[in-house]
Amino acid sequence: MSSGDSTFDVVIVGGGPVGATLGALLRQTPSGRTPRVLLLERALPAERALSPERSRSPVDAASTPDLRVFALSRASERILRAIGGWEALAAEPASLAAYERMHVWPMRGRPRGEGALNFDAAELGEPNLGHIVTNSALQRAALAAFESAGGCVQQGSLQGVEFLADRVRLQSSAGVVTAALLVGADGGRSVVREQAGLGSESEDYGQLALVANVRSEQPHEHTAWQRFLGEGTLALLPLPSGESSIVWSLPRVRALELLALPAEDFSAELTAASDRVLGGLELVSERLQFPLRRTSALHYVRERCALVGDAAHSVHPLAGQGVNLGFLDAAALAETLAAGRAVGEDPGALRLLRRYERWRKSENESLALALSLLNRFLAFGDGELGRWAEQGMGWVGRSAALRRPFAERALGLSGELPQVARRA
Numbered sequence: 001m002s003s004g005d006s007t008f009d010v011v012i013v014g015g016g017p018v019g020a021t022l023g024a025l026l027r028q029t030p031s032g033r034t035p036r037v038l039l040l041e042r043a044l045p046a047e048r049a050l051s052p053e054r055s056r057s058p059v060d061a062a063s064t065p066d067l068r069v070f071a072l073s074r075a076s077e078r079i080l081r082a083i084g085g086w087e088a089l090a091a092e093p094a095s096l097a098a099y100e101r102m103h104v105w106p107m108r109g110r111p112r113g114e115g116a117l118n119f120d121a122a123e124l125g126e127p128n129l130g131h132i133v134t135n136s137a138l139q140r141a142a143l144a145a146f147e148s149a150g151g152c153v154q155q156g157s158l159q160g161v162e163f164l165a166d167r168v169r170l171q172s173s174a175g176v177v178t179a180a181l182l183v184g185a186d187g188g189r190s191v192v193r194e195q196a197g198l199g200s201e202s203e204d205y206g207q208l209a210l211v212a213n214v215r216s217e218q219p220h221e222h223t224a225w226q227r228f229l230g231e232g233t234l235a236l237l238p239l240p241s242g243e244s245s246i247v248w249s250l251p252r253v254r255a256l257e258l259l260a261l262p263a264e265d266f267s268a269e270l271t272a273a274s275d276r277v278l279g280g281l282e283l284v285s286e287r288l289q290f291p292l293r294r295t296s297a298l299h300y301v302r303e304r305c306a307l308v309g310d311a312a313h314s315v316h317p318l319a320g321q322g323v324n325l326g327f328l329d330a331a332a333l334a335e336t337l338a339a340g341r342a343v344g345e346d347p348g349a350l351r352l353l354r355r356y357e358r359w360r361k362s363e364n365e366s367l368a369l370a371l372s373l374l375n376r377f378l379a380f381g382d383g384e385l386g387r388w389a390e391q392g393m394g395w396v397g398r399s400a401a402l403r404r405p406f407a408e409r410a411l412g413l414s415g416e417l418p419q420v421a422r423r424a
């Protein structure tokens with residue numbers, strides 16, 4: 001199949017990790033005719049530039065390797081294994097590393113002390129708690145899996161959509177294509193969501209997440225560290241290089257003050273915020289900033305259209321769940337469409353797409369709400385409610401039985417999992 005063909009079963013707009021993974025899953029049809037799938041991406045990895053929203057801090061403009069990293073859950077690992085993308089990631093040891101422990105502690109607590117939440121893979125009978133992977137390696141692996149499954153990738157930006165009775169017609173900078181189903185995997189500012197009239201509601205957290213790489217005095221011990229600060233959260237994610245990636249969420253004004261500091265002063269502030277859990281921290285990269293906002297699509301589907309990943313929901317990054325939820329959306333939608341195909345249903349039929357919406361929407365919304373509450377009461381809680389929240393965290397931390405559901409959530413193994421994400 002070449003991109004010269006203009007009629008497809010499914011057109012996916014957005015070749016980020018979620019869109020590309022969905023494409024690869026769709027091409028792995030267990031029975032019947034393999035669907036023709038086109039992936040439309042405005043900036044393929046080699047050319048991919050940072051959008052203005054993801055702009056580099058004006059202070060440190062030196063070019064650096066990919067600073068965006070994700071904590072991938074076990075469920076995501078299984079989905080990536082199913083498309084053959086995991087092997088490609090594992091072949092890039094500089095981009096993928098397992099982490100074995102996680103320590104989360106409140107402002108008034110100590111990393112492994114009373115009131116902290118401590119998770120250990122060995123205690124849970126798991127080989128690890130998940131993997132840290134760079135965004136670019138993940139996107140490359142998912143795109144390669146899609147292409148080797150015979151999917152078609154086109155570089156272009158979606159410009160317009162026309163919904164017809166039996167198909168959808170897309171206008172992009174690369175030309176015109178038609179499909180039975182359009183999938184929006186085009187991120188938090190989804191054009192598909194807007195063009196399809198699916199609506200959204202959002203909450204501006206008034207915060208920026210600062211992302212950078214740091215060198216630490218003490219080794220990171222293949223451990224993910226997270227501290228609630230009273231004015232945000234700080235996560236230290238272990239990188240294969242021995243350095244750590246920070247995600248430091250703060251009120252916008254405070255974040256901008258920190259971005260304006262020289263590297264040495266920034267490092268000192270960061271070391272203090274980390275409670276010296278890894279000793280002194282030294283900034284070794286530029287600093288990226290991400291405005292934080294929760295967005296939920298009012299509807300995930302309509303006749304001939306469905307949304308997945310950040311196009312359907314953007315959540316607070318404090319638990320590192322965003323792309324993991326997106327992979328579950330992709331697997332759930334692929335499974336729903338495969339079930340429809342097995343009985344000859346039109347992939348764009350609303351009746352079929354509603355099954356996917358019922359499956360994923362309430363689960364994503366409850367997690368988004370839980371993250372907003374954690375942000376309000378633990379990350380920013382300094383009043384009575386904040387103290388109760390810290391106490392609650394302590395109770396959970398002291399009980400192995402209470403900790404278990406949190407660990408399963410972090411591993412992505414709770415809820416109604418798509419087939420490919422279940423234990424083999």
Ligand SMILES: Cc1cc2nc3c(=O)[nH]c(=O)nc-3n(C[C@H](O)[C@H](O)[C@H](O)COP(=O)(O)OP(=O)(O)OC[C@H]3O[C@@H](n4cnc5c(N)ncnc54)[C@H](O)[C@@H]3O)c2cc1C
Pocket residue numbers: 013014015016017018019040041042043069070071072156157158159185186187188191209211247290308309310311317319320321322323324325326
């Ligand atoms: C600071 C920070 C830290 C995070 N850490 C984690 C973490 O540890 N773990 C985790 O699971 N999640 C994390 N997330 C969330 C994660 O970044 C997102 O959930 C994830 O990137 C969503 O993937 P996606 O494929 O849905 O969208 P995106 O990655 O946004 O991809 C969308 C794609 O669509 C393309 N596109 C957009 N518009 C068009 C158009 N009109 N035409 C054609 N193409 C288009 C874009 O170029 C892009 O490639 C974090 C987020 C932030 C801000």
